[in-house]
Amino acid sequence: MSPTFNPDKYQELLCKYQPKLIKTEAENERALAIVEELMHRPNLSLEEDELYSLLVTLIEKFEREYYSPGRSSTPASILLFLMEQRDLEATDLIDLLGSETTIAEILEGKREFNSQQSQALGAFFQVDPALFYPTNA
Structure with a gap:
């Protein structure tokens, strides 16, 4: 029997x-923290998955x-900004x-950046x- 939404x-x-x-950025950070918490939970329930999608x-x-x-x-400056916000180094993005x-x-x-x-x-x-995406795209 498949699970049903409760x-x-x-x-x-x-x-x-x-x-x-x-x-606000503070509210965004709070939401990001909740999303990250949900991402690390194994086997999200249907309800948790719905909350995740909403956030x-x-x-x-x-x-x-x-x-x-x-x-x-520029796309590069946006990436640098996002990296700074998450305290990431360039080497943290090698897999991407x-x-x-x-x-x-x-x-x-x-x-x-290419499309992928x-x-x-x-x-x-x-x-x-x-x-x-490239600025001229």
């Missing part, structure tokens, strides 16, 4: 975490609006982007992958 259990999760529209949607909306690139932003040389070239603006790298970074940072 509205009462979902209501308990909603009461515990109180998800809402994200309006990711709220985070994406906030980050799309809050971190939307301005004229001076390739070799250290590739990462250095991207961060120096000598190489653009953009998608991987979007998923990793839970932001719109379009942030990493």
